[in-house]
Amino acid sequence: MSLDWNALYRFAQRILIIYELELKVIRMDARIVSYRRGKRTQYTNQYIVTIDGVTDKAETAKHVGKKVVWKTPAGNEVAGKITNTHGNRGALLARFERGLPGQVLGSMVNIE
Numbered sequence: 001m002s003l004d005w006n007a008l009y010r011f012a013q014r015i016l017i018i019y020e021l022e023l024k025v026i027r028m029d030a031r032i033v034s035y036r037r038g039k040r041t042q043y044t045n046q047y048i049v050t051i052d053g054v055t056d057k058a059e060t061a062k063h064v065g066k067k068v069v070w071k072t073p074a075g076n077e078v079a080g081k082i083t084n085t086h087g088n089r090g091a092l093l094a095r096f097e098r099g100l101p102g103q104v105l106g107s108m109v110n111i112e
Contacts, residue, residue: 027110027111027112028051028063028110028111029051029052029108029109029110029111030049030050030051030052030068030092030108030109030110030111031049031050031052031106031107031108031109032047032048032049032070032094032100032104032105032106032107032108032109033047033048033049033050033091033105033106034047034048034105035047035048035105036048036086036093044099044100045095045096045097045098045099045100046083046093046094046095046096047080047093047094047095047096047100047104048086048091048092048093048094049068049082049091049092049093049094049109049111050090050091050092051063051090051092051111054090055089055090056088056089056090057085057087057088057089057090059090060085060090060091060092061085063082063092063111064082064083064084064085064092065081065082066081066082066111066112067079067080067081067082067111067112068080068081068082068094068096068109068110068111068112069109069110069111069112070096070100070104070107070109070110071110078096078100079096080094080095080096080097081094081095082094082111083095094109
């Protein structure tokens, strides 16, 4: 029995391409807009985040559950998680284990 090495090679290439596509991490830039808050209460570990160019709730629902990373000026990374959508215009709620400093409002974060 002889093996068709060309067919086997093409099959292996297809598997590698699929594997690379699944492992590819896509980073998106987003901006922290505000704390999640009520009339008298502000939750300092929960933030409203907007993604540039995303303006509807259906597109933002795809990002729920993804990781959010904020880089400190010292170069450290603080990670959080997208927990829910916020409103109808494409905002997201992000939760961090501990609160971030107030200077983070208006700064950029990465969504992975």
